[in-house]
Amino acid sequence: MRAEIITVGDELLIGQVVNTNAAYVGEQLSFAGVDVATVTAVGDHEEAIERALRDAWNRSDAIIVTGGLGPTHDDITKKVLCKFFNAGLVLHEPTVESIRGLLTSRNLAWSERAQEQAMVPQGATVIPNRYGTAPGLMFERQGKVLVAMAGVPYEMKGIIDSFVVPYFHEHPSGVSILHRTFNTTGITESLLSEKLGNIDEMVGVSNEDRRTTLAFLPSPQGVRIRITVRARNLKNAQTRVEEIESRIRARAGSYIFGCDEEILEEVVGRLLKERGLTIAVAESCTGGLIADRITNVPGSSDYFESGVVVYSNSSKVELLRVAQELIDRNGAVSREVAEAMATGVRKRACTDLGLSTTGIAGPTGGKAEKPVGLVWIGYADEQETLALRFHLGNDRRRVKERAAQAALDLVRRKLLKMP
Amino acid sequence: MRAEIITVGDELLIGQVVNTNAAYVGEQLSFAGVDVATVTAVGDHEEAIERALRDAWNRSDAIIVTGGLGPTHDDITKKVLCKFFNAGLVLHEPTVESIRGLLTSRNLAWSERAQEQAMVPQGATVIPNRYGTAPGLMFERQGKVLVAMAGVPYEMKGIIDSFVVPYFHEHPSGVSILHRTFNTTGITESLLSEKLGNIDEMVGVSNEDRRTTLAFLPSPQGVRIRITVRARNLKNAQTRVEEIESRIRARAGSYIFGCDEEILEEVVGRLLKERGLTIAVAESCTGGLIADRITNVPGSSDYFESGVVVYSNSSKVELLRVAQELIDRNGAVSREVAEAMATGVRKRACTDLGLSTTGIAGPTGGKAEKPVGLVWIGYADEQETLALRFHLGNDRRRVKERAAQAALDLVRRKLLKMP
Numbered sequence: 001m002r003a004e005i006i007t008v009g010d011e012l013l014i015g016q017v018v019n020t021n022a023a024y025v026g027e028q029l030s031f032a033g034v035d036v037a038t039v040t041a042v043g044d045h046e047e048a049i050e051r052a053l054r055d056a057w058n059r060s061d062a063i064i065v066t067g068g069l070g071p072t073h074d075d076i077t078k079k080v081l082c083k084f085f086n087a088g089l090v091l092h093e094p095t096v097e098s099i100r101g102l103l104t105s106r107n108l109a110w111s112e113r114a115q116e117q118a119m120v121p122q123g124a125t126v127i128p129n130r131y132g133t134a135p136g137l138m139f140e141r142q143g144k145v146l147v148a149m150a151g152v153p154y155e156m157k158g159i160i161d162s163f164v165v166p167y168f169h170e171h172p173s174g175v176s177i178l179h180r181t182f183n184t185t186g187i188t189e190s191l192l193s194e195k196l197g198n199i200d201e202m203v204g205v206s207n208e209d210r211r212t213t214l215a216f217l218p219s220p221q222g223v224r225i226r227i228t229v230r231a232r233n234l235k236n237a238q239t240r241v242e243e244i245e246s247r248i249r250a251r252a253g254s255y256i257f258g259c260d261e262e263i264l265e266e267v268v269g270r271l272l273k274e275r276g277l278t279i280a281v282a283e284s285c286t287g288g289l290i291a292d293r294i295t296n297v298p299g300s301s302d303y304f305e306s307g308v309v310v311y312s313n314s315s316k317v318e319l320l321r322v323a324q325e326l327i328d329r330n331g332a333v334s335r336e337v338a339e340a341m342a343t344g345v346r347k348r349a350c351t352d353l354g355l356s357t358t359g360i361a362g363p364t365g366g367k368a369e370k371p372v373g374l375v376w377i378g379y380a381d382e383q384e385t386l387a388l389r390f391h392l393g394n395d396r397r398r399v400k401e402r403a404a405q406a407a408l409d410l411v412r413r414k415l416l417k418m419p
Numbered sequence: 420m421r422a423e424i425i426t427v428g429d430e431l432l433i434g435q436v437v438n439t440n441a442a443y444v445g446e447q448l449s450f451a452g453v454d455v456a457t458v459t460a461v462g463d464h465e466e467a468i469e470r471a472l473r474d475a476w477n478r479s480d481a482i483i484v485t486g487g488l489g490p491t492h493d494d495i496t497k498k499v500l501c502k503f504f505n506a507g508l509v510l511h512e513p514t515v516e517s518i519r520g521l522l523t524s525r526n527l528a529w530s531e532r533a534q535e536q537a538m539v540p541q542g543a544t545v546i547p548n549r550y551g552t553a554p555g556l557m558f559e560r561q562g563k564v565l566v567a568m569a570g571v572p573y574e575m576k577g578i579i580d581s582f583v584v585p586y587f588h589e590h591p592s593g594v595s596i597l598h599r600t601f602n603t604t605g606i607t608e609s610l611l612s613e614k615l616g617n618i619d620e621m622v623g624v625s626n627e628d629r630r631t632t633l634a635f636l637p638s639p640q641g642v643r644i645r646i647t648v649r650a651r652n653l654k655n656a657q658t659r660v661e662e663i664e665s666r667i668r669a670r671a672g673s674y675i676f677g678c679d680e681e682i683l684e685e686v687v688g689r690l691l692k693e694r695g696l697t698i699a700v701a702e703s704c705t706g707g708l709i710a711d712r713i714t715n716v717p718g719s720s721d722y723f724e725s726g727v728v729v730y731s732n733s734s735k736v737e738l739l740r741v742a743q744e745l746i747d748r749n750g751a752v753s754r755e756v757a758e759a760m761a762t763g764v765r766k767r768a769c770t771d772l773g774l775s776t777t778g779i780a781g782p783t784g785g786k787a788e789k790p791v792g793l794v795w796i797g798y799a800d801e802q803e804t805l806a807l808r809f810h811l812g813n814d815r816r817r818v819k820e821r822a823a824q825a826a827l828d829l830v831r832r833k834l835l836k837m838p
Contacts, residue, residue, distance in 0.1 A: 013455040015446025016634065019438050022460070027434025036432040037467060039460035041441070048456060055474070179433060188525075190490045190532040199492050215429055215463065216491045217436070218571055226435065281728075287714025288707030291728040295706025298782050298815055306734035309700075309710040309726035311719075315768065319725065319738070349734065363717050373524055391526035395550065396717055398573070 001173030003029055004056040005039045008049055008067035008077050009151055012041040021066050021156055028160050032168040033177050034062060035230075044074040053084050053146075061144050064164065067151030069134040071113045078121070078137070081148060085139055087121040092135070095126060099133045127163045131155045136163060145171075178229045178237040182248060183262060184255040185222030185409050192216065192223050195252045202247055203227070204240070212240060220401040221264070222257075254418055257409065264408045265293045271415040272303040272353075279411070280349035281307040282320055282341040284332065285359035285375055289404045305349045310341070320344030333358050333370055338378030338387035346380045353414075354380040355407055359392075361399045375403045379410050420590075422448055423475040424458045427468055427486035427496050428570055431460040440485045440575055447579050451587035452596045453481060463487060468499045472565075476503075480563050483583065486570030488553040490532045497540065497556070500567060504558050506540040511554070514545060518552045546582045550574045555582060597648045597656035601667060602681060603674040604641030604828050611635065611642050614671045621666055622646065631659060639820040640683070641674075673837055676828065683827045684712040690834040691722040691772075698830070699768035700726040701739055701760040703751065704778035704794055708823045724768045729760070739763030752777050752789055757797030757806035765799045772833075773799040774826055778811075780818045794822045798829050 005025050011017040022039045029036050037060060042048040049068065056063045068077030082089060095118040103110060117133040120126050127136030129150065136149040136159040147167075149159040184192060193216065196202055203212040211231070217224040227244050231237035249256065258267050272279060281290050291307035294300050308319045313332055316322045322340040330336040338358050346354025359375030366372035372394050378387040388410065392402040413419075424444050430436040441458045448455050456479060461467040468487070475482045487496030501508060514537040522529060536552040539545050546555030546566070551574040558565045566586075568578040603611060612635065615621055622631040630650070636643040646663050650656035668675065677686050691698060700709050710726035713719050727738045732751055735741045741759040749755045757777050765773025778794030785791035791813050797806040807829065811821040832838075 012442075013445050013458060014449040015442035015444070016636075018442040019458070023431075023434035023437040025434070026432050030433040037462065038471075039432060039438075041458035043456065052457075179435070181435070188527060190530055191527075193491045193532070194530070213429065213463075213493070215493045216489070217430060218489070220573075226430065228429070228433070283707075283710075286711075287719075288702075288710030288726055288728065291702075291707030292705075292711045292819075295728070295730065295780075296816055296819070300706075301730055305731050306738065307707055307728035307730075308738070309707065309714070309728070311714065311726075312724050315725035318767075319727070348737075361714075371524070391524060393521075393525055393550075395573070397715055398550075400711075400715070 001034050001062060001168075001175075002060045003034045003036050003062040003064065004060045005029075005036060006049075006052045006056060006063060006065045007039070007041045007151065008044065008065065009041070010043045010074070012067075013043050021151060021153060024153075024157060025064050025066065025160060025164075028165055029064070029168065030177055030179070032165050033173050033175050034168050035173075035175075035177070044068055044076060046076060046080055049077060049080045050084060053080065057144065057146070062168075063144075063146040064160075065146065065148040066156050069137075069148060069150045070152070071117055071133065077148060081124075081137065081139070082121045085121060085123070085141070087123050089119040090122050092118050092120045092126050094128075095120065095135050098128060098135075102133060127159055129155055129159060130162070131158050138163075174232070175230050176232070176234045176237045178231070178234070178241050180227050180241050180245065181217075181260050182225045182245070182256045183222060183258045183264075184225065184252065185257055185264065185405050187223065187252070187255045189216050189218045189223050192225070192252060192255070196225075196248065197251065203244055212244070214244075220398050221405050222255075254413070257412055264405060264412065265297050268408050268411050268415070269294065269297045269300055269303065271412065273299075275415065277352040277415075278303050278305050279353040279355060280305045280345045280351040281407075282345035282354065282356040283307065283309050284311060284316070284341070284357055285361045286357045286400050286404045286407070287311065287361075289400050290355065290357065290407055293404060293408070305351045308345060316341065320348065331370065333360055333374060333376060335376055335387045335389070338376035339380070339385050340378075342378035342380035342387070343385050352381060353411065354378075355411060356387075357403050357407055359390075359399065359403060361396045362394055363396060373399055375399065375406070377403065377407045377410055379414060381414065420453050420481060420587075421479045422453045422455050422481040422483065423479045424448075424455060425468075425471045425475055425482060425484045426458070426460045426570065427463065427484065428460070429462040429493075431486075432462050440570060440572060443572070443576060444483050444485065444579060444583075447584050448481075448483070448587065449596065450598055451584050452591060452594055453587050463493045463495060465495060465499055468496060469503060472499065472503050476563065476565070481587075482563075482565040484565065484567040485575050488556075488567060488569045489571070490536055490552060496567060500543075500556065500558070501540045504540060504542070504560070506542050508538040509541050511537050511539045511545050513547075514539065514554050517547060517554075521552060546578055548574055548578060549581070550577050557582075595650050595653045595656045597650070597653070597660055599646050599660050599664065600636075600679050601644045601664070601675045602641060602677045602683075603644065603671065604676055604683065604824050606642065606671070606674045608635050608637045608642050611644070611671060611674070615644075615667065616670065622663055631663070633663075639817045640824050641676075673832075676831055683824060683831065684716050687827050687830050687834070688713065688716045688719055688722060690831065692718075694834065696771040696834075697722050697724050698772040698774060699724045699764045699770040700826075701764035701773065701775040702726065702728050703730060703735070703760070703776055704780045705776045705819050705823045705826070706730065706780075708819050709774065709776065709826055712823060712827070724770045727764060735760065739767065750789065752779055752793060752795060754795055754806045754808070757795035758799070758804050759797075761797035761799035761806070762804050771800060772830065773797075774830060776822050776826055778809075778818065778822060780815045781813055782815060792818055794818065794825075796822065796826045796829055798833060800833070
């Protein structure tokens with residue numbers, strides 16, 4: 001089963017609204033085992049909508065249309081659907097009743113515009129809209145199906161959840177699709193790809209027809225590896241996912257900090273909590289970003305004691321007891337100062353772990369021997385103190401993001417006793 | 420000039436990634452006076468990409484393609500472009516140099532995969548990519564233009580800003596479109612709308628053909644007001660924008676902290692710098708977010724001395740000399756503690772200003788008299804100490820974001836001697 005999504009609205013073309021509807025529909029269809037081949041966004045123009053419908057109808061089995069079904073002058077999707085399916089409009093009494101109930105509950109009067117919302121194309125199946133006045137419309141012709149609904153996100157979601165997803169579960173495509181994502185950090189896309197080796201081999205020799213795919217999704221937080229498995233049923237798909245997972249973990253396991261939506265600060269938080277450990281951070285170049293991320297996690301007060309953002313040298317001396325002489329001799333951006341910051345903040349806050357960053361975020365302040373992007377990350381616990389050097393590029397915000405990620409990953413590796 | 424956007428990547432079809440790239444490109448093209456007619460998302464499949472290119476090329480004058488230009492096996496856009504334009508690959512020496520520089524700045528080794536990134540279709544104009552290894556590619560044929568670039572958002576933005584937007588400004592379409600955005604904070608969308616009054620009147624009576632529009636764009640940082648003016652030339656458009664700006668400022672001026680892309684931490688930084696003042700922050704519920712935002716601004720070390728993230732009560736006492744007895748009597752989330760934190764951090768860091776936050780970010784920890792979302796923001800300078808109370812909703816991250824914004828806005832208003 002091959003599906004397409006058509007989203008209608010000028011606001012999507014000029015970037016005033018990000019197309020979250022398409023993402024939601026795509027995700028739900030994919031969970032229901034339906035392959036989405038194309039997403040199209042067009043404006044509120046008759047010819048553009050008609051062309052998009054025609055193209056999609058010719059090449060796909062299922063089409064989901066959102067937008068342009070509301071009550072204002074620029075909502076023309078229903079008119080175009082009537083023309084496309086050669087259908088006239090008829091009054092749909094249950095929709096009249098439903099609109100009347102909706103208006104009453106918001107203390108609004110019945111109007112001619114409301115009446116128009118209850119006019120539906122002859123031969124269409126009418127799908128109730130709990131959250132608005134425009135009903136959903138389904139057309140089944142030539143073994144294909146088209147479902148159209150309003151573009152207001154919660155109205156759209158109501159119809160997708162209550163009607164479209166159940167529809168595809170009752171009309172299964174014979175394929176179960178399973179996605180799994182592995183979130184890595186501390187390794188570039190190309191190096192990761194080299195470590196995984198031949199991808200076709202990795203996803204299985206019997207991978208005719210691209211039934212299993214593997215994709216790399218890079219970001220400043222690291223590279224995510226996504227595998228997608230299509231199988232005859234969910235159990236087969238799960239088995240395949242587990243097989244591939246074990247191969248990926250064997251080759252790049254230490255770089256994987258989590259799966260699917262998991263983020264690094266949650267993983268680190270969970271590890272600290274499980275071990276009953278506390279942490280304090282001393283940030284220079286990351287400027288508070290590490291503390292911000294740690295404290296985004298609900299319940300982080302259980303293990304996060306305090307942080308200091310020591311931007312000036314005097315604050316490093318005053319708040320962390322870093323010796324002025326150490327800074328004078330090695331510079332603030334150095335292994336020695338990173339280590340002294342980590343031990344200093346750990347002692348000061350009386351925590352089990354201390355974590356520190358000192359570096360040159362740019363755009364100015366770089367020198368030949370200490371360029372923009374140079375960052376030292378320090379770590380201290382009861383047994384050991386160490387600092388690692390990183391080169392994180394030349395964009396101020398991304399240096400901060402990469403340094404924060406590297407620092408949190410250092411804690412993860414230490415807690416897991418990784419090298 | 421009619422344009423289309425093609426975005427490539429399976430992740431867009433299954434809803435794993437929301438298509439923010441399309442929104443950004445659409446917005447920038449629209450600013451440059453280019454009408455976007457269609458946005459298409461297709462997967463990493465040769466035939467699908469080829470079909471999308473063919474359709475777009477047949478009906479449009481300008482095509483922007485993002486995605487599928489990276490170094491891994493699923494990046495096939497370049498291959499499809501070669502086929503589509505019937506071009507072989509040639510080595511592009513300046514790209515070799517640029518990749519070498521990029522790898523060096525991150526301390527990474529040269530690899531065969533990196534080398535492949537420097538192979539470009541013959542006859543294409545190569546567009547430098549400051550932030551990644553895949554260069555942008557421009558094809559000009561039959562009076563039409565196609566520009567392709569990597570889909571990593573910051574790499575894509577770099578090429579849109581540095582190359583695509585200037586290109587369309589040099590190839591104008593006959594209409595001048597001017598957008599201006601006024602960034603407000605501390606006021607809701609409905610209240611702001613009431614203050615502005617009748618919008619049609621505001622944008623001008625002679626507004627035939629909706630040539631001028633005004634839109635409200637809410638976010639946790641505040642509400643942006645965007646006006647869009649279409650005129651015969653840039654001068655006319657500028658005059659209209661200035662007329663409307665003066666009306667908006669007369670009615671809601673004190674809420675406007677900046678224009679267009681200006682963000683509050685830049686405005687506050689500039690005000691501090693102009694006055695030669697320094698600041699230190701003491702954060703509880705915002706967890707480092709204020710310090711992170713202040714230090715995102717290049718040169719912030721001139722006025723930002725240090726910050727402390729005092730999550731535990733003992734750290735409030737130890738790092739800020741807040742009296743334990745004050746916390747016992749009033750609770751950590753109180754006017755008294757917010758004020759003591761602001762004066763404490765100011766004294767400790769020897770700065771001109773002290774800023775503090777203490778509140779309940781949730782999801783737990785709320786009580787009837789002190790619910791989730793309650794935040795006290797403290798401010799101290801040489802003359803005065805004060806604290807303001809806010810109720811900022813019940814979502815942990817949004818409470819942090821709104822509190823950080825309110826705190827920075829308090830500093831802005833104090834520096835501008837606003838009530």
